[in-house]
Amino acid sequence: MAVAAATPAAARADLFNFRRFDLRGRFVQGGYAKGTAEPRREIWVDGKPQGLTSAEGHFIIGFDRDAPELCTLEIKGEKPLFIDIDKTEYSIQRVDGLPPSTVTPSDPALLQRIARERALKDEAFASREDADWFMGRFSKPLEKYRISGRFGNQRILNGEPRSPHYGIDLAAPTGTPVFAPQTARVVLAEPDLHFEGGLILLDHGQGLISMYLHLSAIDVKKGDIVPKGAQIGRVGATGRATGPHLCWRLKWRDRALDPSLMSGI
Numbered sequence: 001m002a003v004a005a006a007t008p009a010a011a012r013a014d015l016f017n018f019r020r021f022d023l024r025g026r027f028v029q030g031g032y033a034k035g036t037a038e039p040r041r042e043i044w045v046d047g048k049p050q051g052l053t054s055a056e057g058h059f060i061i062g063f064d065r066d067a068p069e070l071c072t073l074e075i076k077g078e079k080p081l082f083i084d085i086d087k088t089e090y091s092i093q094r095v096d097g098l099p100p101s102t103v104t105p106s107d108p109a110l111l112q113r114i115a116r117e118r119a120l121k122d123e124a125f126a127s128r129e130d131a132d133w134f135m136g137r138f139s140k141p142l143e144k145y146r147i148s149g150r151f152g153n154q155r156i157l158n159g160e161p162r163s164p165h166y167g168i169d170l171a172a173p174t175g176t177p178v179f180a181p182q183t184a185r186v187v188l189a190e191p192d193l194h195f196e197g198g199l200i201l202l203d204h205g206q207g208l209i210s211m212y213l214h215l216s217a218i219d220v221k222k223g224d225i226v227p228k229g230a231q232i233g234r235v236g237a238t239g240r241a242t243g244p245h246l247c248w249r250l251k252w253r254d255r256a257l258d259p260s261l262m263s264g265i
Contacts, residue, residue: 017081029067029088030151030258034060034135042076050253051128051206058132060206062252065090065152065164088258093153093165097242100158110194117193124188124201124209125251131205133183138263139228141178141212141248142235145170147265148245151258166256167213167249168265174216174244176235181210181263186224186232191215196247197238202226210259211249214241 017023025033039057043050053059053075063071063085073081105111149169155162184202187209191198198215216236220226237244250259259265 017079020078021075021081023081026261027063027083028086028261029063030065030256031085031261032060032062032252032257033073033083034058037075037078041078044072044074044076046072054130054132054205056132058135060132060134060208060252062208062255062257064255065166065258067255088152090152090154090164091150092156093149094156095242096158098158098240104160105194114194117190117195120188120190121199121201124203127185127187127201127203127209128207129185129187129203129205131183131185131203134204134206134208136182136228138181138259139179140263140265141181142170142172142176142246143179144176145172145246147171149247151260166251167211167247168258168260169245169247170265171243171245172235174234174236176244176246177231178212178215178233178235178246180226180228180230180232181259182228184210184226186220186222186226189218189220189222191218193239195240197241198233198236199239200232202232207251207253209251211247211251213247213249214238214245216244 021035023033023035036057037053041053043059045061067085071083148171151168153165155165182204184204187203188201193199196213198218200212202210214236215233217234220232235246248259250257
């Protein structure tokens with residue numbers, strides 16, 4: 001069972017459908033699956049419509065950080081596929097010394113700024129590029145780095161419990177080049193957001209969007225199509241950051257994914 005060997009969950013999934021869809025990926029919380037079916041077929045995940053397969057029939061789905069143990073995949077005209085999802089254990093990460101305004105902002109002008117910036121991000125996250133660039137293997141966005149924070153960790157900021165960390169932190173000196181891990185369209189390129197600092201969002205197709213936070217420089221603009229390996233910016237410590245690093249995040253539609261599972265970090 002080749003799929004099971006590469007992906008330890010999926011014991012209850014229909015092996016015939018796995019092979020028919022050539023379904024591959026990481027079947028864990030924060031993971032993903034890529035497959036191929038008939039072109040331009042409707043995709044349903046856990047009872048919700050999630051777009052169409054590509055012109056070549058390719059598709060991707062994601063499993064959220066807190067995904068339940070079973071995911072239902074339906075391609076119109078095909079038998080439903082039930083996929084087991086392995087649980088991921090998350091640790092606790094404490095970050096102290098942050099300015100109070102970045103942890104619990106209260107100034108009215110700052111709250112208005114945050115709301116404006118949230119609207120910009122929401123618009124970018126709604127992007128649905130008609131492409132299947134996601135099918136290619138993702139590379140790492142930095143050549144050299146030290147992992148300083150893992151995906152999914154429960155965060156305690158200045159002693160207060162907060163939402164989980166939805167990225168992987170790659171510590172590197174300010175100015176270190178950041179590269180696109182896969183071909184994409186730039187859907188956001190902002191140099192100075194309150195929380196994220198310099199922020200780039202890349203759409204790899206079908207709602208798979210990668211994020212690059214705390215950048216000291218941005219080398220692309222909204223609307224650009226960047227090839228895999230192209231330099232898009234430089235590492236920094238802007239926004240809510242205590243030191244220079246790249247916070248690398250990944251979302252499939254409304255689900256938070258672990259980018260390290262896509263790239264092999």
